[in-house]
Amino acid sequence: MKKIGFIGLGIMGRPMALNLYHAGEDILVNDVDDGVLESIKQQGLPVGTVSEIGRECDLVFMILPNGDIVKEVIFGEGGLTFSPKKPRIICDMSSVTPDQSRDCHKRLEKMGVAFVDAPVSGGEPKAVDGTLSFMAGGDEQNCQTLKPYFEIMGSSSVRIGGPGSGSIAKLANQIIVNLSIAAVSEAFVFVKKAGADPEKVYQAIRGGLAGSEVLDAKLPMILKRDFTPGGKIAVNHKDIKNVLETAKDQKIPLPFTAQLFQVMQALDVSGNMEDDHSGIIQYFERLAGVEVSCEGE
Template sequence: MLKKKVKIGFIGTGIIGLPMAKNLSKNHYDVSAYSRNAKYHSNMIKNGINVIRNLKEFFCKIDILILAVSDTKDVKEILTGRNGLVKNALKPSIVIDMSTICPIETIKIANVLKKNNISMIDAPVSGGEIGAINGSLSIMVGGEEITVKKVMPILKILGNKITYIGSSGSGQVAKACNQIIVAQTLNAVSEAFVIADKFKVNKSNIRSALLGGFANSKVLDTHAKRILEKDFKPGFKTKLHAKDLRIVKNIAKKKNLKLPGTNLVNKNMNKCNKSGHSEKDSSAYYYIVKKQNK
């Protein structure tokens, strides 16, 4: 069990990372962030987050490192790269990677860190910006159980559904499964709305009816509402969902799996990403399905 005097460092203070850092600061943890972009500094400072611009200095001042970055290569660079964590004499003893990255690479990184006396857990999240703000994220955790128990007080501030999946990399496997289901459900909602459009039936009424039956889901509740309201302020950006589906595609290739549904949504999400929707919420996927049925 950790005491609140532990010093937590964040790298990745975007849509998901910043609210998480704020929530830990509100709960009286000593929180610092490594950030070179000055335009974000004032917001962090006013929320009690220390800003450190020098990476080496940052690593020296923290006990636990939390990552919430975009891609596998970013995690590798931060942890095992030329100026990465393992190159520093003074460094945190625990890394919590809350990014969504390749589970195969996660296992490799965790093994390198272990040789340098650093414990790593993979703890990707689901729930988007609103879940991060409210501290209600679903967190899928992989790694050594003893380390997971140590950081559980931190995770309980960030999420209300924390599931220990298993050994290193298994949290990322769970997140890959999550992204498959979310994307294919979004595809189903989009196709359903296209049928409604063809018959000139009110899509909002259809959504209301379906929410009361077995078709009900968080995607139908949240993403379908965004589609109806044409409100694509990102809770989870299209470019990140496209990245996650590419990870799944690469896993399937390496493991010789045939996943036709995943191939379809991967193809369409990439189209969505390249069609001017990259910074929008991934519910903009609907427009790709709609365009295919003009």
């Protein structure tokens, strides 16, 4: 059995690591938060330093806040590649730019270490129940090696292509998800302000063409005023910034995404960045002077 490393035990990473552990994998985990590590130890998972994971683990999975942290964990002092003995494959499941993924691939290739960028979609609920979607970029053989682990943590995995292509797919996913939440938000602020019951409108339209997984996942949270994060606005704000930076480099016009970034900037000013991204609706509510919730609340 291969020893598996897992670095990053946040909202997404913790349940993903637990699913690997409960599937019987020989796993060693790490996070920067000592409180998280103490809690995870109590659930039975063995904890090691990043350098220990680099020395002892054949395959290493990471899901971290941004590309700079990813590079520090891989290449920094005490990082995964700091010791002479290094992992065979490093799989980064973070949401970063394609250029950052390609840079990691090139630098690791010189060390004889394979790299796969395999970000995920599905949020905390699907991380918990093991039904995430993986979009992988890297060598075909390395993606096949990782596939059994993707199948433990998720319900689907697709190799998109070479290095960086998984990150491209993730950014496209983030455009669609966040613009969909914005569209749902604008629509239901319209419903509320115009005088209809948002819950009944939801039930009326969810089975038609306007129905979507985003609508079903996010509108019930909005109606309950529950913005407990499964995917923070802060994280999605970072992703949309990565989209726009990549689009600028490639000379790709993205007018709606650019406007969404400004909506998120306003939510930053109003102190909503730690909310779930269903909380995007608060921007539109403030413009219209209404609050979308279940009737009677």
